Amino acid sequence: MRAKLLIGMALVAVCLGIYFLEHQSPPSAPRAAPADRALAPDFSLPDLTGRRLGLSTYRGKVVLLDFWATWCDPCREEIPHFVELQNKYRDRGFQILGVSMDDGPEPARDFYLRFKMNYPVVMGNAKIGERYGGVLGLPIAFLIGRDGRIYGKHIGATDITVFEEEIISLLQK
Amino acid sequence: MNRTFKNGGILLTLGLASFVLISAAAAFQAASIPTPRLINPDELVKILQSSEGEKPLMIQVGSHVLYSQAHIPGSEYIGPANSEIGLQQLRRRVESLPRSKFVLIYCGCCPWSHCPNVKPADDALRALGFTHVKVLYVANNFGADWVDKGYPVAKGD
Numbered sequence: 001m002r003a004k005l006l007i008g009m010a011l012v013a014v015c016l017g018i019y020f021l022e023h024q025s026p027p028s029a030p031r032a033a034p035a036d037r038a039l040a041p042d043f044s045l046p047d048l049t050g051r052r053l054g055l056s057t058y059r060g061k062v063v064l065l066d067f068w069a070t071w072c073d074p075c076r077e078e079i080p081h082f083v084e085l086q087n088k089y090r091d092r093g094f095q096i097l098g099v100s101m102d103d104g105p106e107p108a109r110d111f112y113l114r115f116k117m118n119y120p121v122v123m124g125n126a127k128i129g130e131r132y133g134g135v136l137g138l139p140i141a142f143l144i145g146r147d148g149r150i151y152g153k154h155i156g157a158t159d160i161t162v163f164e165e166e167i168i169s170l171l172q173k
Numbered sequence: 174m175n176r177t178f179k180n181g182g183i184l185l186t187l188g189l190a191s192f193v194l195i196s197a198a199a200a201f202q203a204a205s206i207p208t209p210r211l212i213n214p215d216e217l218v219k220i221l222q223s224s225e226g227e228k229p230l231m232i233q234v235g236s237h238v239l240y241s242q243a244h245i246p247g248s249e250y251i252g253p254a255n256s257e258i259g260l261q262q263l264r265r266r267v268e269s270l271p272r273s274k275f276v277l278i279y280c281g282c283c284p285w286s287h288c289p290n291v292k293p294a295d296d297a298l299r300a301l302g303f304t305h306v307k308v309l310y311v312a313n314n315f316g317a318d319w320v321d322k323g324y325p326v327a328k329g330d
Contacts, residue, residue, distance in 0.1 A: 069236060071255055073287040101238045103253075126241035126328075136243055137314015138283055156284055156313065 037149045040065065040142060041131040045099070045122035048109050053122050055097065055144075062089075062170040063144040064096045064163065067124060067135045070107040074157035075139040079115050081160040085167065086119045092171050093146070099124040101138060145170050203288040203308070206295055212307040217245075217277065218324050227275045229307065232266065234259065234294040235280035237330075243320050245279070246327040254278075254294035263297055272302040279308070281315025 040063075044054045055063065066082065068075035086096050098121035100108040105123050112121060129135035132142065143152035143166050152166050220226060231248035233240050240250045251266060252259035267276065276298060280290040291308050298306045311318045320326055 069282070071236070071253060071289055072283050073289065074283060101236060103237045124238060126238055129238065129242045134242055134316050134320060136239055136316025136320055137281060155317070 037151060039148050040144045040150050041128075043122075043128050043131070045124065045128065046105075047120050047122050048100075048105055048112055053097075053120055056148075058095045058097065059148055060146050061093045061095045062146055062167060064094075064167065065099065065142040065144060066096060067099045067101055067129070067132070067138060067140040069101045069138055070111045071102070072138040076111075076115075077157065078139060078141075078160070079111075079117065081163075083116065083118050085160070085164060089167055089171065094167055094171060095119065097122070099128065101129070101135060143167070143170060145173060202286055203291045204286040206292055206308055210295065210306065210308055211310040212277065213310050214319055214322060214324060217307075217309060221245075221247075221325070229275040229277035230267075230270070231277045231279070232263065232294070233280065234263065234278050234290045235282040235288075239282055239315065241328065241330060243315065243326045243328060245319070246325050248277075248279070248327075250330070251294075253290050254280075254297070255289040259290070260293060260297050263294055264301065267298065267301065267303065270303075273304055275305045275307070276303055277307045277309060279311060279315075281309070281311040281319065283314065285310065285312050 040055060042054055042056045044052045047053045055065070064082070064085070066075075066078070068078070070076070082096050082098075086094070096119040098117070098119060100121050101124045102108050108121055108123070111117075124135070132140075137155065139155075139157065141152075141154045141158065141163070142150050143154075143163070145151050151170060154162070221228065231245055232251050233244050233248050234251055234254040236253060237250060244250070249266070252262045254260055254263060267274075270276075278291055278294045278298070280288050282288060282290065288311070295306060295308050
């Protein structure tokens with residue numbers, strides 16, 4: 001019986017190993033050069049209700065602009081953390097704006113409701129992707145300061161504490 | 174004592190079954206495609222630039238928004254292969270081709286281990302009997318592993 005128990009434990013350990021190996025997040029790409037600090041391109045895009053929304057609506061706030069899609073696993077994993085951040089820092093002048101790169105709004109609408117997202121999402125397109133230097137892989141998030149300039153760019157799944165530190169820093173400026 | 178071991182055994186079996194199921198679900202990801210079926214970007218570029226050898230039919234099986242921004246010149250957009258519609262379009266596109274045709278599929282939407290599209294596309298082509306299928310290994314995303322490397326790019330639909 002003990003032998004069976006040990007074999008069982010070993011099998012569980014192997015399965016755990018496989019699971020975590022397959023689900024480990026790749027390292028985040030280095031941030032854009034801080035010296036850059038270009039003005040974030042403004043846009044006017046339809047949100048999930050069809051109402052047009054622009055980045056300039058949030059001028060004066062610290063904005064996390066998140067390019068994502070419902071079919072993107074790392075993007076989905078980040079969303080609940082973004083909901084938390086939005087709740088935590090809203091009153092200090094922080095706003096998240098999602099840009100869905102789905103091919104149509106339906107999946108984004110379903111996702112929005114299911115995950116109780118608490119920040120606006122607009123439907124992206126190739127043009128806005130190009131204006132932000134090419135959104136050729138997801139997720140990509142930009143941190144924009146109160147002055148409308150880009151202070152950070154994160155490609156790929158990024159630890160939420162990294163975002164939080166940068167948000168706090170930008171809110172204090 | 175025996176009952177304790179028996180209960181422990183049941184719990185372990187349940188735990189094991191759970192992780193086997195989770196691992197099986199993960200096996201749908203690109204990471205489970207065997208290495209011999211993969212091709213690196215630099216290898217593909219050499220094939221495309223060579224004056225000899227068969228050129229592949231290149232199919233992008235990811236998002237149209239990403240394809241519109243940048244894709245491999247000559248490649249065709251089919252639709253995300255993680256959806257049944259995308260898979261149907263893929264099957265329709267290749268159904269009349271000889272099964273020995275060199276077909277290359279790629280996506281680059283996400284880091285390799287998270288790509289939801291290339292594995293279903295590869296499986297579909299294999300199921301149809303295609304014997305010369307390669308999947309472009311895009312480690313991070315199409316921007317970092319193709320565009321930023323200076324490889325040829327086309328834009329638009």
